[in-house]
Amino acid sequence: MSADPFNLFARWLADADESGLAEPTACALATASADGRPSCRMVLLKAHGPDGFVVYTNLDSPKARDLKENPRAELCFYWMPLKRQVRVHGPVEPVEAATADAYFASRPRLSRIGAWASRQSEPMESPLDLEKNVMAVAARFGFGRIPRPDNWSGFRLLPDTLEFWMEKPFRQHHRVRFHRENNSWTKQRLFP
Numbered sequence: 142m143s144a145d146p147f148n149l150f151a152r153w154l155a156d157a158d159e160s161g162l163a164e165p166t167a168c169a170l171a172t173a174s175a176d177g178r179p180s181c182r183m184v185l186l187k188a189h190g191p192d193g194f195v196v197y198t199n200l201d202s203p204k205a206r207d208l209k210e211n212p213r214a215e216l217c218f219y220w221m222p223l224k225r226q227v228r229v230h231g232p233v234e235p236v237e238a239a240t241a242d243a244y245f246a247s248r249p250r251l252s253r254i255g256a257w258a259s260r261q262s263e264p265m266e267s268p269l270d271l272e273k274n275v276m277a278v279a280a281r282f283g284f285g286r287i288p289r290p291d292n293w294s295g296f297r298l299l300p301d302t303l304e305f306w307m308e309k310p311f312r313q314h315h316r317v318r319f320h321r322e323n324n325s326w327t328k329q330r331l332f333p
């Protein structure tokens with residue numbers, strides 16, 4: 142395995158992409174509230190590297206509330222065709238407005254409308270409620286520019302630990318953990 146966890150992650154993600162997986166950037170995002178209540182859900186990774194791992198979401202959602210009150214998280218990827226898992230752990234910070242604006246502007250128009258229309262994770266009486274919101278947002282912006290909603294942005298996880306796991310026959314799996322302390326990385330093999 143490579144000595145650089147970010148190069149290794151990039152290579153494994155590229156392998157996952159080439160394997161034909163529909164959503165190779167899909168990962169589980171684990172957060173915890175200030176009083177320690179854990180929760181976990183899938184998100185799509187939108188940027189990665191030494192400067193951080195970035196995901197986007199609704200800022201009024203439970204996950205965003207967790208990240209505001211307890212800014213630490215873990216991402217977990219499992220690429221089934223490759224039988225490989227990666228866990229990425231570290232503190233989390235909000236993405237700068239300009240970065241979020243640029244990413245939002247790159248999204249398909251209907252996804253931008255969806256970000257305005259969904260009150261993510263709030264109770265919804267009927268699917269028509271979402272449809273009505275979508276139509277209202279579409280009418281409001283017409284053919285004009287759709288700006289990023291104030292309550293939609295990204296979080297950047299700054300990895301201090303990355304763990305790579307690769308399946309091997311007879312449970313002799315390879316497992317390597319990279320850990321950063323005082324700006325230098327150590328690499329440690331672990332029992333599977």
Ligand SMILES: Cc1cc2nc3c(=O)[nH]c(=O)nc-3n(C[C@H](O)[C@H](O)[C@H](O)COP(=O)(O)O)c2cc1C
Nearest residue numbers: 164167182183184185197198199202203204205262
């Ligand atoms: C494959 C997949 C990718 C998803 N990607 C995102 C995402 O990038 N951002 C997001 O807010 N929700 C995403 N979701 C929805 C979340 O899993 C979750 O249902 C939603 O964000 C509400 O989470 P919360 O109530 O814990 O805040 C995705 C779901 C799936 C199955």
